[in-house]
Amino acid sequence: MEIRTPYLLFLGDARDQLAAKTAYGVRVWRPDWCVGQRRLAECNADCGIPDMTIKEAQAAGVKTVILGVANRGGVIPKNWTSELVDAVNRGMDVASGLHTKITEIPELVDAANMNDRLLLDVRHPTRNFDVADGVKRNGKRLLTVGTDVSVGKMFTSLAIEREMHQRGMNASFRATGQTGIFIASAGVSIDAVVADFISGAVEWLTPENDADHWDVVEGQGSLFNVSYAGVTLGLIHGAQPDALVVCHEAGRPHMRSMPHFPVIDIPTCIEANLEAARLTNPDVRCIGASINTSSLTEQDGRDFCKRIGAETGLPTVDPLRDGVAAIVDNL
Template sequence: IKEAADRNRCQLFDVRQNTETFATGKGTKRSGKRILAVGTDCSVGKKYTALAMDKAMNDRGYKSSFCATGQTGVLISGRGVALDAVIADFISGAAEWISPETAEDQWQIIEGQGSLFHPSFAGVTLGLLHGSQPDGFIVCHEPTRTTMRGVPAPLPTIQQVIDLTVQCGQLTNPDIRCIGIAVNTSALGEEEAKAYLAKISEDHNGLPATDPVRFGMENVVDHVASEFGAP
C-alpha cells in the first residue's frame, strides 16, 4: 500500500491516530439531543444502526448528524475518533468532543462500541455512554448468539442491557431512556424475522423493534417523535 501511495503521490493516514488533545469528561449537561447505539455484544450492527437512524431522521425532517467512534465510521463520515485508541482516562472527554453542545433542535446519532457486558471492552462502552450523554439509546442484538464474541461469557438479555444502560447513563443524563431495538435478522427468514421482531416489541413494553437492513428505522423515528416531538 505504501509503495502504491508513493508511486501515485498519495498521502496515507492512520485513522486510529489523531492530533487532538482531549480533556477528561466533565459530565456537564449540554444542549442538543443525542442518540447512542448500544449492544448486547460486539459486532451486532451498532454502526449500521446509527447510520440508518441518522438517514431516517434527516429524511423525516430532523436536523441530524452521525458521530463516528470507530475507524470504519471515521472513513465513512470523514470525521470522528477511534475511541479504542484513546487513553482510558480521556474516553468520556473524547466522546464529549465528538458530540458537542449544539442547537436544541439538532440531533447527534452516535456510533456505539463494545458492550457493557463484554469482559474485554466494557470500559470503552462505559466511557462512551458517560461522555455522549444520550437522551435515547437503541439496543442492537443478534439473536443466534449464546456467548459474547471471543470470550465464553454468556450473552445478556436485551432487558439486562436496557436496565444497565439506564442505570449507568443516569450519571450524566438522568432522563436517558431506551427508544428502540435493532436486530440483525440475517440468520432468519423474512416471515420468521417479522414474527421475532413483533415478539421482541411485545416483550419490551411496545418499544419499536426492527432490522435496519430489512425494514429500516422509520418505526424508531416514529417513537422519537412521540417521545421528544416532531421536527
C-alpha cells in the first residue's frame, strides 16, 4: 500500500472534530504533505489548513485525496462520491480509511479505471503475505507495545522517529494502522490481515536493512487486551524487536470498553512483552515507558511518570509534554 503525496484532506461533512481525528493526525505529523482540506456543507471539523475545492487541489499539485474521517452509518454519501469521482477525473488517487470500501463504489471504480488512477482502501490489505519464517534480519527494530489499545503507541512511535531524524539517525516509521499508513504513505493494516499471516506481514513490512537503520514499528493492541492479543503477539514475533517502548494511559479505569478487565500494571506488561519478543530476538530490551498523562494535572502527571520510572528503572516520559529524547538516549 503506497500512497502518493501531497495530500488533500477530505473532511466531507464530519459532524465534529473527533470524526476527523485521522485527518488531523496526518496534518499534525506530516504538515508538508497536507496542502489543503475539503469541507462540504455541514462539516464541523477543521484541520486548520486552507480550504480547497477539488479543482483547486488539482492546481495545487495534490496527488491523493485522503478520506480521513468517520462516516455516518458506514454509508458513503452521494455528494462525497461525486467529489471523489471529480478528483479521479482530475488525475488524483483516492485513499480511504473508512471501513466501507471505496473500491466497491461502481462509479468511482469506473472513473479510476478510465483515468488509470488508484483507489486505496488502507484498512483492507490487498496483497498476499507469506507465513513468517523468523529468520534474523539485518537492521535494528524498535516496537511500541502497551497496556491496552489507544494508549499512544502511534504517537510515541512517530515522536521517536522524529527524534531519531533530528539526531541524524537512519530511521523509518513503519505503519500498522490506518492513520499511520497515511502518515507513512505506506504500511499494512495489520489487524485486517488473515490470521495465519500476521507475523509474516510484519516481516514483509520491516525487511532486512542497513546495520545502523532503525525501523520504528507502530504497535497494535496489547497482550493483555483479550480482543486483540493475537495481533499483538504476531506483531512482536514478526518485528523481531531489539528495543521495546511500553505505552500507557495514566488513570484509565479499566481495559477500554471492558469494565470486567482491570488494566495490567506496567512492570508485568513489560516482562510479558519481553518474554514474547525473546522468541525471535533473545537480546531484546525495554528501553523506556511513554505515558499519556492528559487525564491528570501537570504535577500529578510528573509524579506518575516519576513513580513508573522508579518502579521500572526506565526513562519514563509523557511524550507530548517531555518529548522522547530520554528514551532515545537509552538505546
